[in-house]
Amino acid sequence: MxxxxxxxxxxxxxxxxxxxxxxxxxxxxxxxxxxxxxxxxxxxxxxxxxxxxxxxxxxxxxxxxxxxxxxxxxxxxxxxxxxxxxxxxxxxxxxxxxxxxxxxxxxxxxxxxxxxxxxxxxxDAVAGTATRILDTRKTLPGLRLAQKYAVRVGGGGNHRIGLYDTVMLKENHVRAAGGIAAAVERARAQSPDLPLVIEVETLDELRAALDAGCTRVLIDDFDRDTRREAVRIARDAPYAGRVPLEVSGSVDFDALRAIAEDGVDYVSIGGLTKHxxxxxxxxxxxxxxx
Incomplete structure (x- = not known):
């Protein structure tokens, strides 16, 4: 090969x-x-x-x-x-x-x-930590697979390829379903074999997502103190690190190392393929x- x-x-x-x-x-x-x-x-x-x-x-x-x-x-x-x-x-x-x-x-x-x-x-900026860099769906039209391939070549990983291979519950999905638990129940019933990612905006939503069970939790635009507390919650009992955490949303390169050192598992960055x-x-x- x-x-x-x-x-x-x-x-x-x-x-x-x-x-x-x-x-x-x-x-x-x-x-x-x-x-x-x-x-x-x-x-x-x-x-x-x-x-x-x-x-x-x-x-x-x-x-x-x-x-x-x-x-x-x-x-x-x-x-x-x-x-x-x-x-x-x-x-x-x-x-x-x-x-x-x-x-x-x-x-x-x-x-x-x-x-x-x-x-x-x-x-390179997160080398030596446990954090991995991911892309997003913000790719050039027609070059989705090509750019995601390039991310892998550069040492990053791929988030979902499209809307078909991962269920990703964001604010609007959760609101329409009547809450995180209800949204997760519907997602599991419809697509039981697909990864399930839940975006949360507060620590209470984080706990609800961890309680409901999912593949990954995306903590969106948390400040550093809240992000560190999110890591502590996800790592300690009763969750014991079973669900990885992903940071997304306006990630500044100069802050990337500090984000990784806070202990999150992934950072997804649209600029890898968009800019x-x-x-x-x-x-x-x-x-x-x-």
Whole structure:
């Protein structure tokens, strides 16, 4: 199993992303690339800033969709940390296909490397604690699985993938059901095999959620004293740490370490996938510099 495979992304998901992106970009044909001789050529992929490498499956799929015989030799693994000026890969194929696939392949690499890089920064901030960084559903439309893959590459974990794989009771669900106990009863009856997460806003709601039983409790926007008390309640009898606690809601990076040291199990951060600033990469025709 390759290192890329160990991060877990369905091949069909990659192919679907790439097919849609190439159709969007090339349309009826690349009229500029048609000016080039359809001859053999080489290229190299250059990273212009420090980053965590992510997106190799999409990059490869873009180029192989236009030139099945293209040779791509990677010099780095998925998840590697590289410095500015690193040549990530070299390519050998048809000139027209190399330039036609350039933008789309870079779009995937730049976006996914950005997500992995930001995630790694947050994971580093809580290193040595028991806290794990999670993403949210605040992803770019159409790239949900890709960005969640990038979070894993960067050292984070995934919250629910969508609305179908975890029951998550928030304020409106609890209110409509008539309380936490009633909401949990309905959730268990409807989806007994799915994880159940309950968002709470007070310590009384925390106790109610722990009493009702759930997979995880999300403590939303607690101040530090209240958060520490929530950890104490969840860890002590009669609950004895059976239900992990997750912090969410306007988590500031500078406060992340302190939150982790308070003893929570997870911190979920929408900015890992929502506030994306692309990593600066270039694909250049010709051999790489010596």
């Amino acid at each position: 390759s290192r890329d495979d160990r991060f877990g992304i369905p091949h069909a998901a990659v192919e679907a992303n790439v097919s849609a992106a190439l159709a969007e970009d090339i349309g009826s044909g690349d009229v500029t690339a048609a000016l080039l001789p359809d001859a053999a050529d080489v290229a190299y992929l250059l990273c212009k800033e420090d980053a965590v490498v992510c997106g190799r499956p999409w990059f490869d799929a873009c180029h192989r969709a236009l030139d099945p015989d293209v040779r791509i030799d990677w010099r780095v693994d998925e998840g590697d940390r590289v410095v500015a000026g690193t040549v990530l890969a070299t390519l050998a194929g048809r000139a027209r296909a190399l330039v036609s696939a350039e933008r789309t392949s870079l779009n995937f690499m730049q976006t996914l490397s950005a997500t992995a890089t930001v995630t790694a920064r947050h994971a 994306v600033r692309a990593i600066d990469l270039s694909l250049k025709l010709g051999p790489p510099p010596a």
